Amino acid sequence: MRLLALDSSAASCSVALWDDGKKEIGSPVVAHHCKFMDRGQSEALIPMVDSVMEEAGWAFGDLDRLGVTVGPGSFTGVRIGLAAARGLALARGLSLVGVTSLEAIALEARAEDGNKDTAVPDTLFVALSAGRSDLYFQIFSRNEDVESAFPWQAASSPGAAMLEDVPGQLPQKGLVLIAGNGAPLIRHVLATEKRAAGPGHQIIYAGGPGLPDAAAVAVIAAGREPETFGSEPVPLYVHSHYARLPQGRMKEVAP
CATH class of the missing domain: 3.30.420.40 (ATPase, nucleotide binding domain)
Structure with a gap:
């Protein structure tokens, strides 16, 4: 399985490519780019996707699945990542897996x-x-x-x-x-x-930057069942008073 993972949920922006066919000969993460930034993810994300795809020599038709962080995190950053992932999934007919930012941090702790x-x-x-x-x-x-x-x-x-x-x-x-x-x-x-x-x-x-990263998202998403058709991942907002979306499009978790 080949997977593209995206994260723009916090103070960074990252993308990673996963190929489970590479497990036996090295890391299944075959390409990975990460930039630390408080803002500007909307301009950075898609060029980073293009860059890792070129680095790996992959075409979008080679992908089997997408993974993306759903929050909690920056309201704008979470929506940027989800919008990009949904657009790619819809255009290419790919399944989409949501991973929380806290899970991504946990994996690399x-x-x-x-x-x-x-x-x-x-x-x-x-x-x-x-x-x-x-x-x-x-x-x-x-x-x-x-x-x-x-x-x-x-x-x-x-x-x-x-x-x-x-x-x-x-x-x-x-x-x-x-x-x-x-x-x-x-x-x-x-x-x-x-x-x-x-x-x-x-x-x-724990050491390190302590931020979610697409490489961790890829690992988790590769081992998780994708969402069923019509129930793609939605943003996870812990502070419901920070953001309001149309009914049924926001997943709220009370503190």
Whole structure:
């Protein structure tokens, strides 16, 4: 299967091509471009798609599936990615798979250098900046399905909270890995408030930019069943008061 993945949901823009026929000889991600940007995704996304297709020597007729982030994230960025993916899927008759931005961050979460020898985390807390001193967040637990390409399973629905309220949302036992670009903010709050983990409770932090990336979207989308015809992915907005779309076209999750 050959798949094109797109992400423009946060402070970056990325595209990736996946070919599961390459698994045995190397990485199935055969081309990948990423740019960090707060705005300008609408101008950058399609040229990046053209660039990776040219790099891989693929034509759009070679694709079998598309993957795209559905949010939460930037209202405009989420819609840019979804609009591009829907347009390509419709024009080429391709199936389309939605992946949340928090899932994409979770897949690539790795403990920072100082904690690489720590045991496998019991839970993962993904925090993505939502602006206005808010964070999107979701808790994941270990996926017991060893055959799954996604090592985590959702232990909560995506939520949103003000930064100062996030410590109260953290798991209170076991080894907790905090990932996403909101992790440094949480670390600062915990240090400022001098909150110490209790017995049997340890918090470590992931390294890297902590943003969703199309390479992770490709991995997840390749292992997930596509949406049925007529029920393509819709935006996931955690803050329903930030954006309003026609009834039935917005998926809302209460904080």
